[in-house]
Amino acid sequence: TRRDFMKHAGIAALPLVAGNAFAQTAEFNMKFGSNLPATHPLNIHAYKMASKIKVETKGRVDIQVFPYNQLGNDTDMLSQLRSGALDFMTLSPLILGSLVPQAQINGVGFAFKDYKQVWAAMDGELGAYVRRQIANTGTIFAFDKIWDNGYREVTNSVRPINKPDDLKGIKLRTPPGPMWVSLFKALGAAPTPLNFAEVYSALQSKVVDGQENPLAIIYTAKLYEVQKYCSMTNHMWDGYWFMGNKKLFEQLPPDLQVIVTRNVAESAVLQRADVRKMNDGLQSELKAKGMAVNDTNPDPFREKLRQAGFYSEWKAKFGDEAWSLLEKYVGKLA
Ligand code: X2X
Numbered sequence: 001t002r003r004d005f006m007k008h009a010g011i012a013a014l015p016l017v018a019g020n021a022f023a024q025t026a027e028f029n030m031k032f033g034s035n036l037p038a039t040h041p042l043n044i045h046a047y048k049m050a051s052k053i054k055v056e057t058k059g060r061v062d063i064q065v066f067p068y069n070q071l072g073n074d075t076d077m078l079s080q081l082r083s084g085a086l087d088f089m090t091l092s093p094l095i096l097g098s099l100v101p102q103a104q105i106n107g108v109g110f111a112f113k114d115y116k117q118v119w120a121a122m123d124g125e126l127g128a129y130v131r132r133q134i135a136n137t138g139t140i141f142a143f144d145k146i147w148d149n150g151y152r153e154v155t156n157s158v159r160p161i162n163k164p165d166d167l168k169g170i171k172l173r174t175p176p177g178p179m180w181v182s183l184f185k186a187l188g189a190a191p192t193p194l195n196f197a198e199v200y201s202a203l204q205s206k207v208v209d210g211q212e213n214p215l216a217i218i219y220t221a222k223l224y225e226v227q228k229y230c231s232m233t234n235h236m237w238d239g240y241w242f243m244g245n246k247k248l249f250e251q252l253p254p255d256l257q258v259i260v261t262r263n264v265a266e267s268a269v270l271q272r273a274d275v276r277k278m279n280d281g282l283q284s285e286l287k288a289k290g291m292a293v294n295d296t297n298p299d300p301f302r303e304k305l306r307q308a309g310f311y312s313e314w315k316a317k318f319g320d321e322a323w324s325l326l327e328k329y330v331g332k333l334a
Helices: 002-009 041-056 072-084 101-107 114-122 125-135 178-186 196-204 215-220 246-252 254-281 283-288 296-306 308-332
Strands: 029-034 061-066 090-091 140-142 148-152 151-155 170-175 190-192 210-213 231-234 235-246 294-297
Touching: 041 061, 041 148, 041 254, 041 296, 061 125, 061 254, 072 090, 072 235, 101 114, 101 125, 101 178, 101 308, 114 125, 114 235, 114 308, 125 140, 125 235, 125 308, 140 246, 148 254, 151 215, 170 178, 170 196, 178 190, 178 296, 178 308, 190 210, 196 210, 215 254, 215 283, 231 283, 235 246, 246 254, 254 283, 283 294, 296 308
Parallel strands: 029 061, 029 090, 170 190, 170 210, 231 294
Antiparallel strands: 090 235, 140 235, 148 235, 151 210, 151 231
């Protein structure tokens, strides 16, 4: 392989500086893919991280960033990651749910009251539990600090959502993950799972009426161009596991693995701060783009989920170990 050739040729010994004309001679050329626009903080920090890693590894590791589904949609990228055609990707734990069911646990409706609970759980035992399940696939793994997506809000082109009844008959795009379909069925909507790559055009052509995502995505993916109402439901917190292909990562010498691992964690902290700032501050920008934004009371939504048996169903699916780890951080749910 090219990597072996470079190693044997001793080319790694050349002093390489990030961004110079010899950049293509990096010993380890790696690829990172994501579903988000280049302007979203997740990718802004992925680019910055790639530069830092290149400098710190003296040019030996060159991670190329492919934003906005350039390498395919999430389903495609996940198979590439598993087969070794892709080194790294970020993915919602809930989309990973079709492969690692336990990973979906952060998506339980209205589970996390605030970010304090989110990071305590995800940087604590709940996150560690999920990462063990991901590692059990044998082919892929998740780095320690999950990156942020945010609390998810509902947008649509029909009416503002103030209470669960307003969702009745709304054709709502959800990401492809069992938890989302279950949650929005329980709330009375008509969920339609689609990859994020198809969301803008599905909304534009009115194949679906609405979708749900944090404000930073609604803004950077310009969903305000094709949606009128934005209802602040905060129905779940979602993140992005920064994941790698195990075999490819283990081809890096241990000292380079350490540099990459440390940078993923450090970048997560910076990325979380920027995502939070955007999600907290974008309401006025979205209004300026013509959206009608409304707050909601979570109680009737939570009550509707309870009545529909949502919590007891998922408690049974996750099992006692996972469910009590979640409740350890967020309190009793079911
Ligand atoms: O697909 C989505 O809606 C997104 C971008 O939020 C995820 O990656 C889960």
